[in-house]
Amino acid sequence: MSIPPAIAFDFFGLFGGRDEAPPPPNAQTLPYNLDFTVAGGDKDLVQVLKDASTLQSLKGDPPPDAEALVRRAEADLPRLNDALWGAGYYNARIAINVAGVPLSLQSPRPEAAIRAATVYRSQALVPIQVTVDPGPQFVLRNVAILDARTGRPFMPDDLPPRVVQIEPGDPARAADIVAAQARIVDHFRAESRPFAKVTGQNPVVIHPAQVMDISLTVDPGPQAGIGGIAIRGAENVDPAVVRSFIYTEPGDPYSPAALASMRKSILNIEALSSVRIREGETLDAYGNLPLFVDITERPPRVIGASVQYSTTDGPAVRAYWAHRNLFGGAERLRLEGSLFYLTENGGRPEDDEDFDWDDLGGRFRATFLKPALGGTRNDFLAEALVERDRTEGYTSRLVNGTAGIRHRFSEKFSIQGGIEYEKGQASDILGQVDYTLVGLPLSVTYDSTDNTLDPTEGMKLLASVTPYPDFLGSSVPMTIARGTASAYWSIDEESRYILAGRLGLGSIIGADLEEIPANRRFFAGGGGSVRGFGYRTLSPFFLGEPIGGRSLLEASVEARIKVTDTIGIVPFVDAGTAFESSYPDFDDSIRVSAGLGLRYYTAIGPIRLDVAVPVRRERGDDRSFAIYVGIGQAF
Known part of the structure; x- marks a missing residue:
């Protein structure tokens, strides 16, 4: 049997993206048709799985033989499992059927799947179906944000709830927890604490109760001002000109916004093509953070x-x-x-x-x-x-x-x-x-x-x-x-x-x-x-x-x-x-x-x-x- 090649037209992407169509059956490779089925029909969850799937991203580049195809499908099993955990589904069950032969994390059957897929060479697209039963979505039960200096939770004045944005009852999504960590660090850096970091995270998943307890330990670090500014990479442009476009002075409060403003101002110099501001690793004797401005010049x-x-x-x-x-x-x-x-x-x-x-x-x-x-x-x-x-x-x-x-x-x-x-x-x-x-x-x-x-x-x-x-x-x-x-x-x-x-x-x-x-x-x-x-x-x-x-x-x-x-x-x-x-x-x-x-x-x-x-x-x-x-x- 033969399948004509698919033809698609998309004016500048105006009508949205489309899944890349696989090539037709041939003697050199083993193209396949891929389908995702999620119990409950959650379209958003289907997209999460597609984004994590190597089978999906490489559909237009089929493997040379059945063994490579099955290995690709096997590699998708832990990827999809991680994606489901990231979405808060910790009791999910996943199976990938290659030519009717199921592969799963618990019981892979590569030999049988290889034999079944080989039959399709030059005849038809190998049918592959990803079947997922996500089960219930877990929720957060206890959320604790601890100060690494004292071991106690931060007071709302020091870390407002609007910054954390996760609380008991929310879905236990890993992406939400990671985003909360980034917001917390950004909050303290905006408070002139350049070395703020999350020093510990302890998620505990309780499967029978379908909940997660999460505690994060955060070290805000010391407050600092902006220290000395060193300009590097100025081969043909006078560094004094670059310095005149920097409006901060040593001792001014440190903040990422101040650094972004500094970079934008320096880029007003038409002789420069790029500006990178690197922060020092330690504070100076005055408690200020040294900065290094690396510039790249344009052709004149x-x-x-x-x-x-x-x-x-x-x-x-x-x-x-x-x-x-x-x-x-x-x-x-x-x-x-x-x-x-x-x-x-x-x-x-x-x-x-x-x-x-x-x-x-x-x-x-x-x-x-x-x-x-x-x-x-x-x-x-x-x-x-x-x-x-x-x-x-x-x-x-x-x-x-x-x-x-x-x-x-x-x-x-x-x-x-x-x-x-x-x-x-x-x-x-x-x-x-x-x-x-x-x-x-x-x-x-x-x-x-x-x-x-x-x-x-x-x-x-x-x-x-x-x-x-x-x-x-x-x-x-x-x-x-x-x-x-x-x-x-x-x-x-x-x-x-x-x-x-x-x-x-x-x-x-x-x-x-x-x-x-x-x-x-x-x-x-x-x-x-x-x-x-x-x-x-x-x-x-x-x-x-x-x-x-x-x-x-x-x-x-x-x-x-x-x-x-x-x-x-x-x-x-x-x-x-x-x-x-x-x-x-x-x-x-x-x-x-x-x-x-x-x-x-x-x-x-x-x-x-x-x-x-x-x-x-x-x-x-x-x-x-x-x-x-x-x-x-x-x-």
Whole structure:
């Protein structure tokens, strides 16, 4: 008899995992069909057994002969027994039938099973059935957590029940007991006790009563602070730069959270690829724990390119080159150029429209960062920009240069100030403005998120204000202020369900609307704003053309749902517009869009596909929907 090979299709695992199908019968190997039967039909217990079974995991790699197959089945018997004990079933009975011949822990019959399985070679799959009678699930009767120093149980103030999470009457599952041990050790380590450990465990199973008594002995160890920090592996990067990104000092309380924060902060240095923090084995003379920071450096040079497209913003290409350790102090020099096609239709040329070089926009940007000036927490930043931009509302050309100092108070909070110079020309339906701006930008940043491209918790705040006074040489005296806040909340422990929200505000004071260069006015709409509407088209209008405003309001809400480990969906709602006044007066209606996104999660971040539609179309809206493709979450 012959069996055709199985064919399966699974789009990125979207429809869940499937058991690997065995190969068809052949003369070289002895493939088999495997079935699990559990008395009572507990599907969760079936999965526990499958996870422990070698027969299951190697089903797609059949053994060469019947003897090897039977040996594989015999090896599964103690594995399955351990899995059942781990689930709290201590009176379970297990049998594995190979070609109708039972194997059990009490009475294996390998010779008979070998003969029975041999008959199936080249004819059919060997039938193997795992039959389990788990019996009753044992429960915990007595639970004692003892202090190794005194031999007495811990008081609730020292070890709260919410940490232990096992108590009399709970199922006597080994996995729960192991998890409780880990929580207890983590609790004491979080209390600045780096050497906390479980020194003894004494589980006693009473079979007639179907219960377990368990006692754990825990040594919390001494409390300690953070001691000296040694930096190792810095071959081309100045260790003083690395030290400036460590915000703990000797004597600060020890905790795993402090070490995790330290590692995350050091990884902000782009010249480094990895950071490992190793704890000392003994305390120093001051009762502090020495730390050893092992770093690995990245190749200093990097080059890259990307392509982006949306139906509202048009196509764009970008290329960059960077050096991440220019002079040995983790200095970063980055040169970046981008080219984009923007017509008055927002990147959608008419069918009969010829290509026009005037519809091309582009920018060239050079940025330089010198971190840790003199080993301090002050960084020097400089940027030069040349740009030609075109939107549905205006065309602009400019040259801009900025320089500033950023002070890092912690890995989350920093403040930056400097000077900015810009000379440009902007034209729209209100006319042409040739301008010069000299400003003093000041910004504050707070970021407690856990991931730049795909945050699952924390918040991000960015507030900036830049006065452009005429006594510094500005031709348009004004002050521009902007603020953006976003927050992320993980509903479950695995971060498969995340709520994300964003709020943006902006205001320009000190100049009339027509005096402000069009490219400096506020607009909403587009991929980084209100999806579903044209790029920078939401604002006050004049003669049917968007002219921008002196204030801005934007908001977004997303539900980020992982369907599998690699696929996610994101329903979202965006809202916003710009206003003619310096503060949102709501004379202009707030525009709202809704949409659904698809995410494909990769090692470098999620690949994003969003489709958005306006909730209510108004006169002048020429799009019924918009599509956006990019890397990283929308905000």
